[in-house]
Amino acid sequence: MFPYLSFMTFFPLAGALLIALTPKGKDNLVRWIALLTTLPLLVAAVKIFCLFDRSLSTMQFVEGPYPWISTFNIEYFMGIDGLSVSMILLTALVSTVAVLASWGIQKSVKSYFALLLLLFSGMFGVFSALDFFLFYVFWEVMLLPMYFLIGIWGGPRREYAAIKFFLYTLLGSVLMLLVMLSFYFYSEGHTFNLLLLADQAKQLGPFTSTAFRHACWLGLFICFAIKVPVFPFHTWLPDAHVEAPTAISVILAAVLLKMGVYGIMRICFPLFPDASIYFSGMIAALGMINIVYGALCAMAQKDFKKLIAYSSVSHMGFCLLGMSSMTAEGFNGTVLQMFNHGTITAMLFLLVGVVYDRAHHREINGFGGMATIMPRYSAITTFAFFAALGLPGLSGFVSEVLCFMGGFKNYPIYTIISVSGVVLTAAYMLWAFQRVFLGAVNEKYKDFDDINMREVVTLVPFMIIVLIAGVYPKIALDLFNSTMTALSHAMGTLPVAGL
């Protein structure tokens, strides 16, 4: 069988090398190479979508395990289940859109696109690696290009934001490295194979001490929590988003944040089932804090992009609430919410980029009446904003409801408080919309061009997906329902907490 996963992981790398070899000054050639590198990824993603067997909860498209560094039993082992496949599809789509959205980049085009493609390699790798060491390597591979992409092509405070991002993530990586090495030394047969480790975990795993298991769980959780980001580790996000160029913000929000949640569900849960259940109350509480705190902070923001960054904090809280439930409803909600947040927030960042490209500022109070000046832009924004505030019929609603449904079973109080996010999100979204788009026309901007074709093309795929996933969510849920149901069974059922 065609090695889809390795292809998707290493093809961008090849593209990056090709770009590195192009002569200086051929900026357009570089752009086209980047685009032509991502298109096969998209084709492969569609192929995977068609070939993926929805009824299985096990790994598919498996490659390996092939020995890689055999001295330490490190293997090259790739494969995807329902959890990863949705992320792979999302990554493929976002990558293509990110290249399109980067068309206007003028500064050192060659290095920009080379780094971008390197980043893609890391992203696909993380979502398909089944060997802990391999996962770690891809995780670190992503870090570097992201640091440069923010630090070189970012806004005025780009260096601060890039270093903050880098150090914060590195701190998490160190914790992951420690836990990973513990696994290696304590596991039966010294392996990094995640599936084998999960099997061993069923008999309470390689670590006999509960306290040690809890400590390892916390270490991993903090590593992933930084990526999600979970309160109180979230402050790198608004800075990184505000400084990053549009396309990088899109990738950051749509794919990189998902790796946190993905990591928790791929590694923390199967490898530490008992610790995960032990800490599930904490996850639910953090989810609630993310939802409400993020929404309240979003309402106070004056920078359009910062507002959306905080809305990300809020929306990722739903993932935490859903996963804390250990129910099929909640797990499905979490994965769907990851996917939906990816598509919806990608739209939001692209939309902010549209107005920023024209006005060169993002002050929410500095606009007004844009709906009269740019009616099409405002129509698409309305769609995206209502998707973000969870309008039934669009995708965000389905995942929010599933997360609530999951959460309510075991943590009703946290969930009830989280439901208030429904009101707060509507308030900050519509209030921002009101200030930017409605009211009297701001004379300063009355000559602005409406949204152009390239911008529309970047947005339309997301709009279609958001609509389809809202009207017929089964098409998305079927992808991961079996995997998530199996995981929820594997986690056992929590004792019902009651009100």
Add this chain to the structure above:
Amino acid sequence: MAEKLFSLIYLVPLLPLLGAFVNGAYAFSGAKLVRPFVHTIALAAIFIPFLITVGAFLHVTSLPEESRQVVVTFFPWLDVGSFKANVEFLIDPLSLTLMLVITGIGSLIHLYSVGYMSHEPSYARYFTYLNLFCFAMLILVMGSNVPMMFIGWEGVGLCSYLLIGFWFTDSAKAAAGMKAFVVNRVGDFAFIVGFLLLYWTLQSKGHATVQFVELRNAVTHLDGVMLGSFSLVTIVCVLMFIGATGKSAQIPLYVWLPDAMAGPTPVSALIHAATMVTAGVYMIGRMSYLFSMSPAALNIIATVGFVTALFAAIIGFTQNDIKKVLAYSTVSQLGYMFGAMGVAAYTAGVFHLLTHAFFKACLFLGSGSVIHAMSGEQDIQKMGALRKHLPITHATFFLSTLAIAGIFPFSGFFSKDEILWHAFNHSKLLWLIGVTAAAGTAVYMLRMVTLTFYGESRVSEEAMHHLHESPLSMTIPLMVLAFLAVFGGFLGVPESLGHFFGLHESNLLEHWLEPSLVFPKEALPMASHATEYFLMVFSLGIAISGCLIGFVLYTKRKDIPESLAQKYPKVYEFIYNKYYVDEFYKAVFVNNLLRLNDFLALFDQKVIDGIVNGTAYVTKIVAYVSGWVDRTFVDGLVNLTASVTSFGGIIARRFQTGRIQTYLYLALGAILVIVFYRFG
């Protein structure tokens, strides 16, 4: 034939959606506006569904009572864990009644809009929203499960937002749309929590379902389930009712509806009078089996309903904006409907929903015709004596006013009387509140009619110049609605009266709706026919005197209300400013929320991020210190070692002379030392 009709039923919501899509794409494309194209599409998109609905209705009436419930499934929507929901419709008497209202009155209002919006540049956008609204509203009433209903519920909220803020260049109007949506979301918060509570309790009993037909049996297992000191059903019902107070503008969440009058007037007629605002009433009717299980929740609903009816009617006295008067009147009439639902007179509630849809839509459209004729003027103090200029508008408006005031034999009389009759059997106090509100309704409605159409003209020269009766597209809907407002009441002639007039079948609506509803187990003892007649005559008397008082006070004796207002300026101010509820909410909720936001944003920046930056700072200092230590001590030690070594070297070098004699002397000396040490 029958199957064919039901297989066509999906067209009922789908056509308005398609219409919205076509006109939406047209508006988006920015192509040159061709009005006939736009309104032909929009009208067809709602009128064809009306015809299909009528067909379905006729078909269902021919079925035996027990089979008047058809579930039409399209595709599975969700199937996760124990949570299953399909995209499917429930066609039964209750949903059919509402579907007729939505498509029927919807068609009339679409037609009216052709005339009313004829100068509007965003014509296509307007009809897009209007069609989209009909789609969402139809999903709301046709959906066969709670999620489907909620999709419609929020969908109409979206359209309401878009249409209230239709003229969004005016910040105040745009803000009114936002207010409507957010206040509704507060209600939705309670609704979602209620739904979650209901679902998981059912699930724990092994009856997890969200489908209305299955729920009917499933909820019986909730009998006796307690949550703390309340029965679970009561808590669920109250939470869902809070959701309804948002959508249907009841105390405490009614504040958005008066502001919603910022939208175009046909929108007020369709959304904020005839259809959307009655969604809460429909929801209670749809889940009557649940609400019937909790007398406590019903009592709360009845109380809130009747109090809202009176509360809003009083505000109606002081308002001068013709649409604001109608808005408060809508809040008040919705209060009656909830009052009816609360005393478990579900059919009476739906009956009033129906008659209210007729007369209030007519009144709103009439006010639109007046505003249209007055070139946009909405203040009734600047009108007067318009009846000569707007004969059709005047006639239809007047008839509808008599209907809302409850004059026999107009429609409002029958529905309101039935509600008051049930309220009387339930509680004399509620009845008294209801009757007082009815008297108030008659007075303030006549005040409005009188100030608008009678007395001396206060119209400005400028407006007088343009004064004209509206075109046919606007007057035809008015006439049809006025006809319904006059005769609609005969759908629900009470048994006592029917008996009196020797009718064979009375209370058609009640018999029609019965299969959809479940009433509380313990029926209330009903007072005698004699009492019923007496109450009827009494409330009719109240209504007539109210009308007369209203007419006289605002034509011949205008000095009385003026002197009253002057005598009690505080009271007048208090009511004129709607009891300062908006101001109260703003001060208590909105401002504190904004303060909390700013505080948290600052907290996030200074404390949380402060810790991060502080850690970085501390690390930097530590790095600096350790750098210094490194340079001074660690490196110093290294250098010291080096120095010591080199010093040692300097000394040691002196021994390395390279002369063989020196080495021999040294060796000899060493041997002597060893020999002496060993043997000495």
